[in-house]
Amino acid sequence: MAQNTATPLVEMRNISISFGGIKAVDHVSVDLHPGEVVGLLGHNGAGKSTLIKCLSGAYHADQGEIFINGEKVDIRSPIDARSHNIETIYQTLALADNLDAASNLFLGRELVTRSGFVDDARMEAETRKIMHRLNPNFQKFNVPVSALSGGQRQSVAIARAVYFNAKILIMDEPTAALGPQETEMVAELIQELKKEGLGIFLIDHDIHSVMKLCDRASVMKNGQLIGTVDVKKVTDEDILGMIILGKPPAQAA
Amino acid sequence: MTDTTRPTADATEAQPSLLSRFLRDTEIDTRLLGMAGALVLIWVGFHFYGAIFKGFGAFLTPRNLWNLSVQTSSIGIMATGMVLVIISRNIDLSVGSLLGVCAVMMGMVQVYWLPQLVGLGNPMIWVITGIIGMVMGAFIGAFQGWLIAYREIPSFIVTLGGLLVWRGCAFLMNRGETISPLDENFTLIGGGPYGAIGATGSWIVGLLGCAFILWGLWNGRKQRIAFHFPLRPVWAEMFLAVLGCGLVIGAVLLVNSYEWPIGIVRQYAAAKGLTTDPANLHISYGFAIPVLILVVVAILMNILMTRTRFGRYVFAIGGNPEAAALSGIKTKWMTVKIFALMGFLTGLSAIVASARLNSATNALGELDELFVIAAAVIGGTSLAGGIGTIFGAILGALVMQSLQTGMVLIGVDAAMQKVVVGAVLVLAVWLDILYRRKTK
Numbered sequence: 104m105a106q107n108t109a110t111p112l113v114e115m116r117n118i119s120i121s122f123g124g125i126k127a128v129d130h131v132s133v134d135l136h137p138g139e140v141v142g143l144l145g146h147n148g149a150g151k152s153t154l155i156k157c158l159s160g161a162y163h164a165d166q167g168e169i170f171i172n173g174e175k176v177d178i179r180s181p182i183d184a185r186s187h188n189i190e191t192i193y194q195t196l197a198l199a200d201n202l203d204a205a206s207n208l209f210l211g212r213e214l215v216t217r218s219g220f221v222d223d224a225r226m227e228a229e230t231r232k233i234m235h236r237l238n239p240n241f242q243k244f245n246v247p248v249s250a251l252s253g254g255q256r257q258s259v260a261i262a263r264a265v266y267f268n269a270k271i272l273i274m275d276e277p278t279a280a281l282g283p284q285e286t287e288m289v290a291e292l293i294q295e296l297k298k299e300g301l302g303i304f305l306i307d308h309d310i311h312s313v314m315k316l317c318d319r320a321s322v323m324k325n326g327q328l329i330g331t332v333d334v335k336k337v338t339d340e341d342i343l344g345m346i347i348l349g350k351p352p353a354q355a356a
Numbered sequence: 357m358t359d360t361t362r363p364t365a366d367a368t369e370a371q372p373s374l375l376s377r378f379l380r381d382t383e384i385d386t387r388l389l390g391m392a393g394a395l396v397l398i399w400v401g402f403h404f405y406g407a408i409f410k411g412f413g414a415f416l417t418p419r420n421l422w423n424l425s426v427q428t429s430s431i432g433i434m435a436t437g438m439v440l441v442i443i444s445r446n447i448d449l450s451v452g453s454l455l456g457v458c459a460v461m462m463g464m465v466q467v468y469w470l471p472q473l474v475g476l477g478n479p480m481i482w483v484i485t486g487i488i489g490m491v492m493g494a495f496i497g498a499f500q501g502w503l504i505a506y507r508e509i510p511s512f513i514v515t516l517g518g519l520l521v522w523r524g525c526a527f528l529m530n531r532g533e534t535i536s537p538l539d540e541n542f543t544l545i546g547g548g549p550y551g552a553i554g555a556t557g558s559w560i561v562g563l564l565g566c567a568f569i570l571w572g573l574w575n576g577r578k579q580r581i582a583f584h585f586p587l588r589p590v591w592a593e594m595f596l597a598v599l600g601c602g603l604v605i606g607a608v609l610l611v612n613s614y615e616w617p618i619g620i621v622r623q624y625a626a627a628k629g630l631t632t633d634p635a636n637l638h639i640s641y642g643f644a645i646p647v648l649i650l651v652v653v654a655i656l657m658n659i660l661m662t663r664t665r666f667g668r669y670v671f672a673i674g675g676n677p678e679a680a681a682l683s684g685i686k687t688k689w690m691t692v693k694i695f696a697l698m699g700f701l702t703g704l705s706a707i708v709a710s711a712r713l714n715s716a717t718n719a720l721g722e723l724d725e726l727f728v729i730a731a732a733v734i735g736g737t738s739l740a741g742g743i744g745t746i747f748g749a750i751l752g753a754l755v756m757q758s759l760q761t762g763m764v765l766i767g768v769d770a771a772m773q774k775v776v777v778g779a780v781l782v783l784a785v786w787l788d789i790l791y792r793r794k795t796k
């Protein structure tokens with residue numbers, strides 16, 4: 104494919120990280136191109152979340168290198184990650200339940216007035232704008248997000264990534280807590296963001312949605328990368344085999 | 357100007373009751389209203405109990421209410437800090453002891469050391485002493501916060517240790533001896549006839565307060581118009597303006613109607629060489645200085661919590677510490693800052709408390725931690741973290757102090773007072789749980 108010869112948006116090379124002797128991620132390399140969705144698959148505990156946390160700044164890899172647009176970067180904190188336009192939607196929704204949508208959307212990056220106070224009115228106005236685009240039905244702006252449904256909460260989390268012009272979006276099981284309709288909404292959103300040229304890492308348990316939404320899929324097991332395949336060239340069974348047996352399919356992509 | 361009231365989306369639903377419509381339009385917080393109601397009940401209850409069974413209702417008198425305001429100051433100042441500590445899912449059991457050690461330190465500074473350096477009665481003594489007390493409190497608080505955040509020792513343990521350590525230090529520093537009297541300027545901070553701002557001063561403060569309220573309402577409305585947010589109906593704005601200004605002016609009238617006792621007036625007249633008959637001199641107390649300190653602290657702390665990033669982060673940490681950290685908030689450093697602030701306010705409270713008694717003893721502030729925590733919790737701060745308001749905590753402190761004062765006035769003995777205060781605390785938290793369940 105043409106895009107795979109260009110410089111990748113993200114390249115994670117030989118990433119390793121262990122916790123008290125357990126190798127959660129063991130020499131894993133993955134990459135991502137603009138406008139591409141790469142699925143990360145594997146059983147619970149395979150190391151998917153840990154791998155992407157090295158990119159989002161929540162963890163710092165013991166070994167390995169990360170390149171953004173071909174340049175080596177050192178990501179030591181979520182703030183570093185954000186400065187590279189990396190936004191993350193975490194598996195456990197990283198929202199503060201007691202705050203409203205606007206406060207969550209701008210958490211850590213509040214808009215302030217000239218005198219340095221948080222500008223709640225402007226943040227709410229901005230939130231109304233972005234939510235109107237992503238989820239026009241959303242109305243609950245003045246209540247804590249604990250009062251929102253799973254889908255509404257997820258749209259707040261996604262709005263946060265979109266608002267701050269993510270170029271690299273990490274989604275860790277974004278639909279795990281959602282009903283079918285809400286899952287569909289997230290799927291549509293992913294396709295739209297992909298069209299806008301974002302690169303997306305998508306961790307998802309549902310092989311069908313991975314087959315539908317992703318261009319490539321990387322499969323992990325016990326912290327190791329089993330392989331990366333082009334989803335158009337493999338079947339569901341091939342990927343299932345990789346996940347369960349930990350064997351790459353006959354024709355590696 | 358046309359009035360864009362909120363859309364009547366519930367046209368199909370049954371008409372909401374008059375009361376709920378009123379609360380919705382004025383946006384008055386129902387739990388704050390409930391607490392104010394409880395406070396009025398306590399006041400009226402004690403007053404009429406006294407009037408009926410003791411022949412004299414002593415509670416609703418200028419004298420008692422003025423004293424109540426002064427007694428609430430010390431606990432109230434600390435309660436504003438405790439709100440932050442509890443919102444961020446911590447607790448501070450050491451504030452009473454910290455108050456004691458800061459007070460003894462300040463006692464020694466202003467009575468033993470500074471007079472020798474700068475001369476007795478030097479007007480800088482109270483300034484330097486106060487700064488030392490607050491800085492000492494902030495440092496000790498920061499140290500405890502560091503142990504909690506960076507050494508990951510639970511705050512309950514760190515501050516339980518602190519409760520013993522600082523109380524012990526307060527004793528050791530001056531071998532348990534009481535330091536008294538304190539510097540004359542310093543004691544003004546504690547209130548008393550000279551530690552109050554008088555009638556004119558109180559009117560100035562009151563009018564400034566009214567101007568502030570009106571400006572706040574007007575500015576809020578301007579903001580809402582600018583962003584096309586739903587507005588309160590004009591009558592609701594009017595109501596809030598009248599209510600706010602009415603409370604402020606009522607407070608001014610109250611503190612101004614409390615006059616100096618004749619003995620003090622004589623003393624004052626003699627000192628000033630006045631020839632008027634002291635019996636004809638009516639001098640009002642006006643607002644006590646510690647009360648003004650509490651008001652300023654409350655306003656600043658409320659701004660901190662609702663209008664700054666720091667406050668936003670305190671709430672975020674309480675709501676979801678992991679999410680806060682992933683959003684780039686330095687949660688550990690925040691914890692240190694929160695405890696430093698708590699310590700700073702405890703130092704300030706130590707100034708007020710020791711100045712009021714005109715003495716510093718190692719026992720000062722004993723059991724204060726419980727009253728402070730109770731004030732915050734009664735005021736709606738959730739022990740689960742993430743929820744709480746500064747004004748609620750001050751109302752909570754006022755409730756606690758009103759109970760205490762009222763029981764003293766009607767002659768409830770000390771043991772029974774403890775039973776009542778303890779029971780009220782538990783009851784208040786239970787009501788709070790019921791309230792939250794209902795409004796969820």
Ligand SMILES: Nc1ncnc2c1ncn2[C@@H]1O[C@H](COP(=O)(O)OP(=O)(O)O)[C@@H](O)[C@H]1O
Nearest residue numbers: 122125127145146147148149150151152153154
């Ligand atoms: N902070 C941590 N401390 C200790 N072990 C961890 C930590 N984070 C992840 N692990 C371990 O790393 C492994 C991979 O976990 P994870 O990345 O969450 O898997 P996945 O997201 O694929 O289900 C698991 O064995 C997990 O217990």
Ligand SMILES: [Mg+2]
Nearest residue numbers: 151152153194
């Ligand atoms: Mg995971």
